Structures are given as structure tokens and as C-alpha cells.
Amino acid sequence: MTNGEIRTSDGELLSVKLKKVESRKRTGALVLVLPLLLFIIITYIFPIIQMLQRSVDNTQMNDLLNNTYQVIQNWDGTDFPPEEVVKTFYNDLKYLSENKLHGKIAVRLNYEKGGFSSLIKKTVRKLDSFDIDGNYLQQFKDVHKRWADQEYWLALKRATVPYHGRKYLASFDFKQDFDGSIVRIEEKKRINVTLWLRTIYVALGVTLCCLILAYPIAHLLSVLPTRYSNLLMICVLLPFWTSLLVRTSSWMVLLQTQGVLNDFLVFLGIVADENRLELMYNMTGTFIAMTQILLPFMVLPLYSVMKTISPSLMRAATSMGATPFHAFRKIYFPLTYAGISAGSILVFVLAIGYYITPALVGGAKGTLISNRIAYHMQSTLDWSYATAMATILLVGVLVVYYVYNRVVGIDNMRLG
Amino acid sequence: MALAKYTETRYRIWHYSYLVICASVFFFLIAPLFVIVPLSFNAEQYIHFSSGMMALDPDAFSLRWYEDMIYGTKNPWGIAVKNSFYFAFFATVGATTLGTIAALGLSSRYMPYKSLIMSILISPMIIPLIISGSAIFFSLAKVGLASSFIGVVIAHIILGTPFVVITVTATLSGFDDSITRAASSLGSTPTNTFFKITLPLITPGIISGALFAFVTSFDEIVVILFVAGGDRSLTTIPLQMWTGLREQLSPTIMAVATCLIVLSTLILIVTELLRRRSERIRGISAQ
Known part of the structure; x- marks a missing residue:
């Protein structure tokens, strides 16, 4: 035993042996991940990169x-x-x-x-x-x-x-003039900037609405005894598991001019029969439908965080003289930050790429950037235009994804 | 949640308004789904609550839209249902197998570049579907698999794997390593340990991941819109609904939607049973 070296029973240095075992385990873990990793890279990541090349490719x-x-x-x-x-x-x-x-x-x-x-x-x-x-x-x-x-x-x-890079300019309603300078296109043709802004507004607005609506019910679910909360949880989970098209079509039934909601309002006498509300084929419809569809994605992360907050913390605060409002603001609310950020980022990322609901409920006035990409992809067949916009959208989403990874950690993502 | 007897009036008011707010949000979440159910039994052509329905007149209700769904010649729901289940079945098997194996590797303490690899594996869930759809379509077209059965299945496997990876790694993160070590110390081979100890414990996670993969494929519309490329023989339930909704909101679609709500209720029950089972197993294993 020189220099305090420890050897294993087969005479190897313990530190060397340990390294060997660890590297074998590392290889073992990699081998398990490899099939899926290769599959995703070959069939998904690589095609995306290739497609994005089309945006500059001529x-x-x-x-x-x-x-x-x-x-x-x-x-x-x-x-x-x-x-x-x-x-x-x-x-x-x-x-x-x-x-x-x-x-x-x-x-x-x-x-x-x-x-x-x-x-x-x-x-x-x-x-x-x-x-x-x-x-x-x-x-x-x-x-x-x-x-x-x-x-x-x-x-x-x-x-x-x-x-x-012309399509990137075009994506923001700019063009290269004949003398090479970059100018905005004619006013009546400017549509993309409107759509980008609308997409961001809708995504932010839907996120905020979801947060405001989800917070109280997530709280209620987390404090109720299990047998009641399980029952109420159905209200969150049933829409979550139901087909997107079913939920979109239910909103179409509700929001149409001759739809259920308008019928009900007319029946109650709030709205006159001849001036029924225009709830569909505009931003209102897109906004309401998207909020309801994305709400479960906000409730579930909030709920899982609130569930871990001990009720005794609030009790301690109030017993020491804080008003319930003060205790909520100083104690409870900061403890839910993790859930707020997880839910908000998830809803925002999903909302910014929404396609089906705006296409069906939004009409011409309520479409988002994804619909524009699909339009160029399928109707005008201007693929480099479509992919230029897709690249910009992708970069935006990846930035949010990166932030999510830093704030919440991808390993901590939970579903259901 | 009961209020104490000495609660001040203003907090009482606040408490009850809070409950009212919660009730309205729950109503907002669930009510739109249940509007569809009675409308699918409408005897009329139009989608609204007729006066007969409001008066609960039996003649105002009928099963004609369900008959139309099954026997209607114009609506190829039969082939759509068959395709949907086929695609979902193969996509679930593929995604669950690949995802579970990868999750086992990812949960290892020795996994290098864990965060980077995880980000790549999760990306199909994060990247907007419109981008995924067109990219997958272009690459499938290049190898001659666009508008093909295999092409759709590959696309759905890609979309389903993130859910399997997430649910199975979540299950494995609560996994007690000392159990497998105990098995090894008692002379069990690694394979035997995996099938006798690890697998039964993570089965609830795998099944719930598989359910996610199934629903993802079953409900998928954007990617198949590109990949199927208008091939009628590849139509699925969502694709058929999409086409129908773009044309006209027909009562037959309400009938289909009602069937889908029943299906999601079944899935909900299964997940709930799984969760309870998982909790029970965990309860025992933690002791």
C-alpha cells in the first residue's frame, strides 16, 4: 500500500476501475438513447434545417x-x-x-x-x-x-x-428597391407586420387570460379535499383529452351569428334579433376559443406547484397579523412563480404557433402567422416565402424554449 | 374550505365571490363540450336548439345523424375511423418503444449531455406544427413516402415520442435505485431485474405515455394535412372533420364529435385508474 492507493480484488487501482465502470455506464445510457435520438435527428431536425435553407435558396x-x-x-x-x-x-x-x-x-x-x-x-x-x-x-x-x-x-x-434574403425582408413588409436600398412596401400591401403583431398580441393576451382564469381554480383544486378536487379535476382533464377539432367545432356552434350563444342572448332579450353579435370570423372568436382550449395547459402546472405549498405558511402569516390579502401577496403568490412561469411559457409557445382554431373560427380577420405560412405553403406555393416566415417564427419559439429550459428546466416538465 | 364562525363579513363576501369565479371558470371549461351532445340528437337539419328540443318533445330528437355517420354515402367516416385507429396504433407502438428505451437511458445518472439531448427529443412538441408538418412533408416527399401509410406513421411517431419521453422519465425520476441494487445483490441478472422489478414499476408511466402518443396521433390534424396531401384513402377522423367544418357545420359532425367526447371520457377514466395504481405501488415501494 504505497501512496494510499486502494486496489480492487483483481489488482486494479480503484480509481481506474471506477472510471472504467462509469464510462461503461455512460456508454450504456447513450446506447439506449441513441435509436430515438438518431430517429429524431434524421426524420425531424435535419428536414427542418433543410427546409429552412429554402428560405434563402434560389x-x-x-x-x-x-x-x-x-x-x-x-x-x-x-x-x-x-x-x-x-x-x-x-x-x-x-x-x-x-x-x-x-x-x-x-x-x-x-x-x-x-x-x-x-x-x-x-x-x-x-x-x-x-x-x-x-x-x-x-x-x-x-x-x-x-x-x-x-x-x-x-x-x-x-x-x-x-x-x-429577400423573403426575410418581405416577411416584415420590406423590399429591396431597384437602387438596392431597403424600403417598406406600399401601404395597402402591408399585411405581414399586422399579422406578426396580431400573433404576438393574441399569444400574450391568451396567456394572460389563461393565467387569470387558471389561478383561482388551480388554487381551489389544490386546497379542496381529494375526493372533491378529483371530481372538479374532470372539468380540466376532459377538455384536455378531447380532440382539438371537437372543441373548435363546439366553439363554432356557440359563436355563430345563428349560434347557441346568440340564440340565448336573444331569448333573454339582451340582444335584439336583428343585430346579433358578430362573435365569429374575427379576433373575438379566435381569442375566446384559444383561451378555453389552452386553459388546461395553464391549470395543470399551476396546480402541481400549488399542491406543494403548505397551508400552514398562510396560517402562520395571518396569525402574525398579516391581512389575508397581504399574506397572499407576500407569501403565497411568490411561491407560485415556478408554476406561473411554466404555465405561461407553455401556453405562449402553443398559442404563437396556433393554426387550426384561427383558420376555422378566425375567418379572414382572425388569422395568425401560421395561417399565412400555410397559405404560402399550399396556395401560392411560394415556398421560400413560407419558409422565411417559418424560420422567423421558429427562432422566436426557440428563444422562448431556451428561456423555459433555463427557468423551469426541461427535465421538470410534467404532463397531466 | 369552510369558513370560521368569526370570519369578518368582507372576507365572507370575498370568499363567496371567489367560489363564484371558480364555478364560472369551470363552467367555461366544460360547458362548450356538452353543447354538442344534445345537438347531435337533433332531428332537424340546422344546428340549434329547436323549440321542440327545448320542450323535450321526443319527436325533436333522433338518431338520424348517427345513421348518416355510419351509413351515409357522402361521408367516408368508415375509412376515416379505420385509418385513425391504424395510424394511432402503429404510431403508439413505435413512439412508446423508442421513447421508453430513450427515457431509460436519460434517467441514468451517467448520461452525458442530458439537457441538450432532452431538448432535441422534446422539440417536436415545442416547434409549431405548421413548421413540423411542412418539414416532414418535404423530407418524406424526397424519399417517395409522402401520401403513404408509412409516411403518416413516421410523422406521428415523431410527434408522439416527446410525450412518452416526458412521462416515462417523470416516472423514473421517482424510482428508488436501491430496489434494483437489492435485486442484483440477491443474484438477479440485469435483464431479469429489468423485467421483474423495473418494468412492472414503471408500467403506469409507460401506459400513460402510450395514451399520450395515441391521442396525439388520433387527434393530429396539421401534419397529416401536409403528409396525406389530399389523398382520400389516407383520411382520418380529424382530417374529415376539418374538411367538413370548412364547408359547413353539419349535424353529422356533431354526432362524430359526441363519439369523440365519449372516447376522451374513457381515456380520462383509464388515466385516473393508472394514477391511482401508480400511487398505490409507490406507496408500497416507499416503505
């Missing part, structure tokens, strides 16, 4: 018009592009039309400048009548007067770069 367009891209970048953007550029564009366009690919660039160019789609289609039809030795620019101008508008050539130049 390679498809760039590939189709690669020759044009090579030469048009040398054009400084003043006056009209030189003859060489126009000739290259003509050849690219001819190749695309022969391979029936011009539809793709027509759609893409149309995002850049309205009217481009029909311009390309009309031009393609007349490509064969071009004099291949002659003045290309003039011939383009003869095909359609829009080619005499310099903005279309500038749009072409901007549309052929391999990567761009």
Missing part, C-alpha cells in the same frame, strides 16, 4: 437561367442590359421553352415583379419568329411593351442570384 432558378446569371451580373443596372446579356437570356429562354421548363421561371419571376408570368408566356410563344442575327433587345421590346420597362430587366437580374 438555386433552382439559378440553374435554369445559369448562363444569363453569368453575364447579367456584369450589367451595372443602368439603362438596359447590353446586347450580349439579352442574347444569352434569349438562348436560355429558348432552351427552357423547348424543354417545357419556362413555366417554372414564369412563376418565380412573377414573385419578383407582377406581370412577369404573362410576359414570359407571351414571349415564349414568339421566340421562333426572332431574327437570331438582329438586335435582340429591340426584338424583345417589340414582342411586349413590358420589356421596354427597365424594371423587368432589373427584376430578372435580382431573380437569378443563387442565394438571397
